[in-house]
Amino acid sequence: MNKKVFSLHEVGISYRKKRGIFGEPFWALKKVSFDLYQGETLGVIGRNGAGKSTLMRIMSGIVKPDCGRFINYGYKVSLLSLQLGFISYLTGRENAILGGMLMGLRRKEIEGRIPAIKEFSELGDFFEKPINTYSSGMNARLGFSVAFQVDPDVLLVDEVLGVGDEEFRLKSTKVMQERIRSNNKTVVFISHDAKTIEKLCDRVVWIEHGESRMEGTPKQVVNEYHCYLHTS
Amino acid sequence: MFLTSLSDAMLTYLELILYKTYADLKAETERTYLGFLWWIFEPILFMGVFYFVFGVLQKQPVPNFVPFLLVGLITWEWFKACVSHGSSVIYGQYPLMQHVHLPKILFPIILILTDSFKFTFVFSLLLIYLWSTIYPINVAYWALPVVLLVELLFTMAITFWVAAIVPFVPDLRFVIENLLTAVFMISGVFFSAEQMTEGVQFYFYLNPLANLIEDYRKILLHGQFPDWSALMLITVVSLIGIFTAMQVIRRFEYVYPKITP
Numbered sequence: 272m273n274k275k276v277f278s279l280h281e282v283g284i285s286y287r288k289k290r291g292i293f294g295e296p297f298w299a300l301k302k303v304s305f306d307l308y309q310g311e312t313l314g315v316i317g318r319n320g321a322g323k324s325t326l327m328r329i330m331s332g333i334v335k336p337d338c339g340r341f342i343n344y345g346y347k348v349s350l351l352s353l354q355l356g357f358i359s360y361l362t363g364r365e366n367a368i369l370g371g372m373l374m375g376l377r378r379k380e381i382e383g384r385i386p387a388i389k390e391f392s393e394l395g396d397f398f399e400k401p402i403n404t405y406s407s408g409m410n411a412r413l414g415f416s417v418a419f420q421v422d423p424d425v426l427l428v429d430e431v432l433g434v435g436d437e438e439f440r441l442k443s444t445k446v447m448q449e450r451i452r453s454n455n456k457t458v459v460f461i462s463h464d465a466k467t468i469e470k471l472c473d474r475v476v477w478i479e480h481g482e483s484r485m486e487g488t489p490k491q492v493v494n495e496y497h498c499y500l501h502t503s
Numbered sequence: 504m505f506l507t508s509l510s511d512a513m514l515t516y517l518e519l520i521l522y523k524t525y526a527d528l529k530a531e532t533e534r535t536y537l538g539f540l541w542w543i544f545e546p547i548l549f550m551g552v553f554y555f556v557f558g559v560l561q562k563q564p565v566p567n568f569v570p571f572l573l574v575g576l577i578t579w580e581w582f583k584a585c586v587s588h589g590s591s592v593i594y595g596q597y598p599l600m601q602h603v604h605l606p607k608i609l610f611p612i613i614l615i616l617t618d619s620f621k622f623t624f625v626f627s628l629l630l631i632y633l634w635s636t637i638y639p640i641n642v643a644y645w646a647l648p649v650v651l652l653v654e655l656l657f658t659m660a661i662t663f664w665v666a667a668i669v670p671f672v673p674d675l676r677f678v679i680e681n682l683l684t685a686v687f688m689i690s691g692v693f694f695s696a697e698q699m700t701e702g703v704q705f706y707f708y709l710n711p712l713a714n715l716i717e718d719y720r721k722i723l724l725h726g727q728f729p730d731w732s733a734l735m736l737i738t739v740v741s742l743i744g745i746f747t748a749m750q751v752i753r754r755f756e757y758v759y760p761k762i763t764p
Binding site for chain 1: 599
């Protein structure tokens with residue numbers, strides 16, 4: 272068995288429903304347990320509101336669980352975030368540097384990856400122009416290229432693989448899938464779409480009402496998930 | 504091993520602080536036609552209003568009132584800008600906090616750097632104005648960096664505290680704005696302690712900003728050294744304030760992202 276990246280043991284987390292001392296807690300996650308191993312692609316499946324995004328925030332160290340244990344064995348885990356911290360009056364290059372640094376890269380690291388970002392985003396001369404002159408498709412291309420180049424130890428992907436116009440969506444989905452499938456890359460892929468999960472993942476965890484309901488091969492879990500959706 | 508990884512993280516954050524400060528400043532200049540000139544024009548307009556009310560409409564309360572007023576206003580505005588912006592600095596970063604973990608203390612630090620950079624512009628202009636009139640550089644200027652540093656420390660303490668608490672009680676923002684106006688009125692920006700009775704003076708000097716503004720005037724306008732013991736006291740209080748506020752922010756590091764604005 273490969274080395275453990277992190278493990279969750281009966282993790283629960285609560286938010287306040289309303290502001291103030293009378294706000295009663297709302298448990299977004301109640302009891303989630305699973306481990307992540309190096310090199311695997313773990314799928315997390317569940318309906319909208321099952322707590323998948325909250326789970327992402329725990330795994331990436333943004334929030335801490337209120338009960339249970341979450342242990343990270345020393346890996347850098349990052350959410351794939353597009354256009355993180357982008358400022359509309361700055362150029363594509365400046366936003367790429369800022370975005371990379373916000374995602375934890377040193378300045379010289381992100382500057383070294385600028386040529387790759389510029390090339391992949393296909394922005395050409397627009398790369399040196401303020402992003403408020405961009406179309407939304409161009410913005411998406413820049414956002415994806417930066418996020419893709421940051422490349423952390425463990426990548427958390429929430430639903431979206433590809434972005435932008437038709438052509439770029441195909442291209443970005445393709446490189447993303449290649450990276451997810453590659454053997455040395457550890458990825459957690461979250462979706463409510465069973466088809467993509469089955470195609471990309473080595474193992475799947477099913478989250479329902481804030482609890483981990485089942486864990487196993489994509490086929491087993493997706494089958495059970497479908498049965499549940501049809502009966503409920 | 505632990506130490507190298509620690510210092511590596513520190514360096515990463517230091518670079519981020521500097522670049523984000525640069526980015527925020529640049530974005531601000533790109534937003535308007537006049538760009539960075541507004542960092543100078545805006546305070547001039549603001550000071551113009553006060554000059555008109557206290558310098559033209561009223562009989563001047565102290566001799567050479569304009570330089571007296573300018574020194575007070577400019578140094579006050581530095582403090583005020585930081586604290587006022589500080590009330591929304593962690594609170595306003597909710598979208599960013601949902602996507603990446605960053606030490607929340609970075610936000611007020613970046614803010615203070617940004618506002619301090621703008622302050623250096625206006626302050627340099629003030630110095631040039633003073634030198635070109637009847638207030639040359641004098642020996643007391645040696646103490647100027649100390650007074651600036653003490654004001655920076657005091658500003659950091661208050662800004663950190665405001666940034667730490669407002670996310671929990673957003674209503675405080677309105678209170679803070681009005682408190683700032685109140686403190687502005689009693690900090691001696693447009694009057695001096697000499698105009699007050701002795702009994703009131705004691706309370707007047709309990710306000711660190713009243714002390715700091717008077718110290719700036721002593722140095723810049725009268726060539727006198729500041730009140731060292733008061734500066735010492737403000738430094739100690741500020742350091743305690745900075746330290747405790749940082750503890751509070753660290754304590755709630757993982758709670759801030761859970762508070763929806």
